[in-house]
Amino acid sequence: MGLLTNLRDSISRVTDGLFAADEPKRIGIYGPPNAGKTTLANRIARDWTGDAVGPESHIPHETRRARRKENVEIERNGRTVTIDIVDTPGVTTKVDYKEFLDHDMEKDDAVRRSREATEGVAEAMHWLREDVDGVIYVLDSTTDPFTQVNTMLIGIIESQDLPALILANKTDLPGSDVQQIANAFPQHETIPLSALEGDNMDEVYTKIAEYFG
Amino acid sequence: MPHQCTTCGRTFPDGSKEMLSGCPDCGGNKFQFKPAGATEDPSADEADQASGSPAGPSGSAVDPSDRTPPAPADEPAPDESAADRRPSESADETPNEAAASADSASEADGTEQIADRSDEDTAQASARSEVVSPDELDRASRDVEPADAPPAEEEPQPGIDALRDELNDQFESIRIVSPGQYELNLMELYDRQEYIISLQEDGRYVIEMPDAWGIQDE
Ligand SMILES: Nc1nc2c(ncn2[C@@H]2O[C@H](COP(=O)(O)OP(=O)(O)OP(=O)(O)O)[C@@H](O)[C@H]2O)c(=O)[nH]1
Ligand SMILES: [Mg+2]
Numbered sequence: 001m002g003l004l005t006n007l008r009d010s011i012s013r014v015t016d017g018l019f020a021a022d023e024p025k026r027i028g029i030y031g032p033p034n035a036g037k038t039t040l041a042n043r044i045a046r047d048w049t050g051d052a053v054g055p056e057s058h059i060p061h062e063t064r065r066a067r068r069k070e071n072v073e074i075e076r077n078g079r080t081v082t083i084d085i086v087d088t089p090g091v092t093t094k095v096d097y098k099e100f101l102d103h104d105m106e107k108d109d110a111v112r113r114s115r116e117a118t119e120g121v122a123e124a125m126h127w128l129r130e131d132v133d134g135v136i137y138v139l140d141s142t143t144d145p146f147t148q149v150n151t152m153l154i155g156i157i158e159s160q161d162l163p164a165l166i167l168a169n170k171t172d173l174p175g176s177d178v179q180q181i182a183n184a185f186p187q188h189e190t191i192p193l194s195a196l197e198g199d200n201m202d203e204v205y206t207k208i209a210e211y212f213g
Numbered sequence: 214m215p216h217q218c219t220t221c222g223r224t225f226p227d228g229s230k231e232m233l234s235g236c237p238d239c240g241g242n243k244f245q246f247k248p249a250g251a252t253e254d255p256s257a258d259e260a261d262q263a264s265g266s267p268a269g270p271s272g273s274a275v276d277p278s279d280r281t282p283p284a285p286a287d288e289p290a291p292d293e294s295a296a297d298r299r300p301s302e303s304a305d306e307t308p309n310e311a312a313a314s315a316d317s318a319s320e321a322d323g324t325e326q327i328a329d330r331s332d333e334d335t336a337q338a339s340a341r342s343e344v345v346s347p348d349e350l351d352r353a354s355r356d357v358e359p360a361d362a363p364p365a366e367e368e369p370q371p372g373i374d375a376l377r378d379e380l381n382d383q384f385e386s387i388r389i390v391s392p393g394q395y396e397l398n399l400m401e402l403y404d405r406q407e408y409i410i411s412l413q414e415d416g417r418y419v420i421e422m423p424d425a426w427g428i429q430d431e
Contacts, residue, residue, distance in 0.1 A: 059366050097393030118387060118395040124355035125402040152399050 011060030024082040025212045028122065028132035030125035030157075032116075032149050033060035033090025035138040040195040041087035044208075045069045047201070059103045059161050061117035063089045066127055075143055078199055081213035083134075088127060091149055128156060132210045134163040140155040141168040141192065145184040153183055163211045166190045167204065172197045219243040387412065 029037045041053040054067045070084045095117045100110035104201075135157050139145055157164045166185055168178040172194040182190040191207055193200040216225045220241030235242045388400035389412070 091399065093393045093399060094398050107393075114393045114395065118397060119412055121397050121399075122402050125399060126405075127304075129403055149399065156403055190287070212240070 020056055022095060024084050025133040026086060026131060027134045027208075027212050028086045028088055028124075028127055028137045029138060030088055030128065031090065031138035032147065033139070035059070035090065035140045036195045037090065037138045038063050038087050040136070040138055040167065040193075041067075041085055041171065043071065043195050043198060044074075044085060044203065047205075048074055049197075050117045053085070054180065059105075060193065061090060061095070061113060062101075062118040063087055064113070064120035065089065066120075066123055074209055076206055076209035076213075079209065079213070081209040083208070084138075085210055086127060086132060087168050088124040089117065089120050091124050092151060093149060094172055095121070095192060128153070128160075131164065135165070136208070137164055137166045137188075138169050138195075139166065139169050139181055141178050141181055142170055143175050145181045150184070154188070158187075164188055165204075165207055167184075167195075168192045169195050171199060174191055219245055352368045 028059055029041050031037050036056075038054050038056045042056065045051050045053050049069065049072055051069065053069050054061055066088045068086045072083050072085055074081045074083065095114045097107070097110035097114035097131070100113050101107065105113070131167050137150075137154065140152070154164070154166075166188045168176070168181040168183065168190050170176055171178060171192045176192075178190065178192040189207065191200070191203055193204050217223065218225075218236040218239065220243065221236060221239040223236055223238045225244070236244075284309040312391060360420045386398045386405055388398070395412075
């Protein structure tokens with residue numbers, strides 16, 4: 001217990017990360033609430049492991065704790081790439097229980113959800129600092145990508161030199177605008193997809209293997 | 214001393230590096246926020262009761278069951294017992310006696326705040342002492358008068374507001390606008406080593422140090 005064990009663990013984790021090239025990379029799935037992170041995580045996990053990662057919902061902040069699926073083996077061009085995927089809570093700068101009241105939620109539940117969501121953002125930011133080797137950044141392509149949250153997170157990811165893929169999700173919807181996302185983050189590759197329909201997942205897997213393999 | 218180990222009660226100044234790898238005294242890795250200016254004065258107890266009404270309804274909404282233990286468990290009950298206690302106890306106690314009884318009194322309050330695995334007493338004592346009356350805040354800022362007068366019980370609202378302000382000053386990563394409404398400073402959250410596991414409406418929170426927490430698999 002305690003200090004020394006913790007220190008030792010963290011040191012060995014750091015050295016593992018540095019020297020064991022074949023350890024699976026831990027890929028954080030990040031993005032604003034409701035972008036489709038969990039839908040994507042579930043699709044990846046189902047495609048390659050048969051399991052799901054967590055519940056999806058049209059109500060924002062469905063994911064309020066980071067969830068991890070380990071040893072997801074993705075096969076691309078005769079090569080197998082193993083990653084751990086971490087589905088994180090949607091990141092935002094404001095959480096207001098009132099937005100949940102529209103979803104037929106009692107005030108008590110809405111307040112609790114909002115508190116948990118806030119804790120979830122703290123957890124997501126913490127993971128970004130300490131525990132991910134790469135990022136899949138998911139955006140809802142029907143919404144404006146020029147937000148403070150996106151700018152700040154992409155900035156942090158860049159400052160950490162983390163490999164990052166930007167996914168323009170929900171291309172099945174009429175208002176989808178992939179180009180706007182590509183314009184917002186020209187320094188990164190933007191891949192269109194529909195995590196819900198499974199459209200363009202082949203390219204997503206190819207890029208995952210390329211970036212995080 | 215804004216942070217306190219929930220296991221042994223040791224306190225740390227804000228920004229202290231000492232606690233980053235666990236409490237040097239007991240190895241504990243859960244700390245809670247303790248605004249500067251909080252005192253062991255029993256009047257803090259009354260500020261706590263006063264804050265019970267605005268914080269209560271939302272506080273009771275905390276569901277610790279799906280959280281990393283130990284998570285805070287808020288129960289409405291302590292509020293009632295605290296209210297019962299007040300007229301008899303605080304009325305006829307001298308400040309010293311009141312201070313001596315603060316520990317037992319804190320038990321009711323403490324359970325309201327922290328359901329910890331061990332050493333509940335210290336955690337409770339700190340939970341109680343976190344809350345400052347408006348009077349104390351005032352005094353602390355002028356830092357002259359001794360804290361012997363009873364607090365202004367008739368003004369509970371400024372107390373929670375002052376506390377919130379103070380918390381927001383010291384802990385800028387999460388601003389509690391009102392119960393259930395938060396503003397987050399992402400950069401600040403990212404920069405902080407420690408990981409917040411639990412927020413409470415009255416300005417308390419419990420944080421956990423990096424190596425101690427795990428995440429749910431699958
Ligand atoms: N039309 C469409 N809807 C999608 C797509 N991907 C996700 N959704 C829907 O968008 C909503 C949010 O999806 P989630 O996967 O829960 O979103 P999230 O990013 O995990 O959200 P938080 O956990 O709240 O941060 C759900 O109703 C999904 O069904 C997509 O490609 N197309
Ligand atoms: Mg989710």
